[in-house]
Amino acid sequence: MNSAEFGRRVLEWFDAHGRKQLPWQEDPTPYRVWVSEIMLQQTQVATVIPYYQRFMARFPDIRTLAAAEPDEVLRFWAGLGYYARARHLHQTARILCDRHDGELPLDSATLQELPGIGRSTAGAILALAAGQRQAILDGNVKRLLARFAAIEGWPSQSRVLATLWDLAERHTPTERVADYTQAMMDLGATVCTPRQPRCETCPLAEACAARQQGRVAELPASRPRRDLPVRTTRMLLLRTMDGEVLLERRPPAGIWGGLWSFPECTLESDIVDWCRDRLGLTVIVERPWTVVRHSFSHFHLDITPTPAQVTGQGGLVMEGERFVWYNTRHPDGRGVATPVRRLLAALASELRNDGNQRWLEW
Incomplete structure (x- = not known):
């Protein structure tokens, strides 16, 4: 399956089955998308939604967030875990007010210089809020692409990660980038799930190498186990x-x-x-x-x-x-x-x- 067909099928699936009523989709400004992407790191959508709504009600824009005391920001984050995310949000908001007139720069390299924003998060902000052709590679998309192309190895290994980024870049279309980006997230979260994926409903099933090889359950490879101290x-x-x-x-x-x-x-x-x-x-x-x-x-x-x-x-x-x-x-x-x-x-x-x-x- 070539990239054009890949993108077409993903978008057709999104039109019929994708999530379109998430709070951050209602007014997808760079700020709102940025906050949602940080919250969604290692946290499920259902958990994030009430936190996101409370957070945005209290901190509706970058300047309000920057002016808040750190303890108040952490109070609105308490329970979500991974608290460095909240500290990075607050720190970045203050940097944006000092250096970027209170706005998120719409440039991937500049975004990635800010605390807590990596390549995939920058790509999601620019694709979802600005319609730029930017690839993403969150955990759900890693799993989907690793299965689709039967990529061996743990996705966070540098060699495997480079291969997955190449696939993500190659398949990202030039049209309807925001919808495609959301569709890939949705497919990974609701169809190409870690366990018991719903392959029969996947628009990419007939070309999925892992399915053809009967290896859906074993791909992608798990992180090498180690006993936690x-x-x-x-x-x-x-x-x-x-x-x-x-x-x-x-x-x-x-x-x-x-x-x-x-x-x-x-x-x-x-x-x-x-x-x-x-x-x-x-x-x-x-x-x-x-x-x-x-x-x-x-x-x-x-x-x-x-x-x-x-x-x-x-x-x-x-x-x-x-x-x-x-x-x-x-x-x-x-x-x-x-x-x-x-x-x-x-x-x-x-x-x-x-x-x-x-x-x-x-």
């Missing part, structure tokens, strides 16, 4: 008699960067000494809660939540904007990571139940 930490649930709990803003870089979390120490630390020396707090340590595992793409984190009653405090935790006493009875919606949000909910539940220990079920 396990890290441990102790989260200190430091509470006052009034029910307030101490939260600490995490550093900008690293996991949950910029979000609010509980102070952390190692499992071996003497908690009383640690709180006195690091925080200036006198505490009575209570029984630890059940260990909670939170998994990232590259490691597991085993969290030991440990409550402690604050009986006296100095001035260390009041220095600067690093710490805050958080009222669990009246949540303020600040940006917190998923396990922290669940722990805060458990603390609030414990207070409602007259201090009876609530064991977490995750």
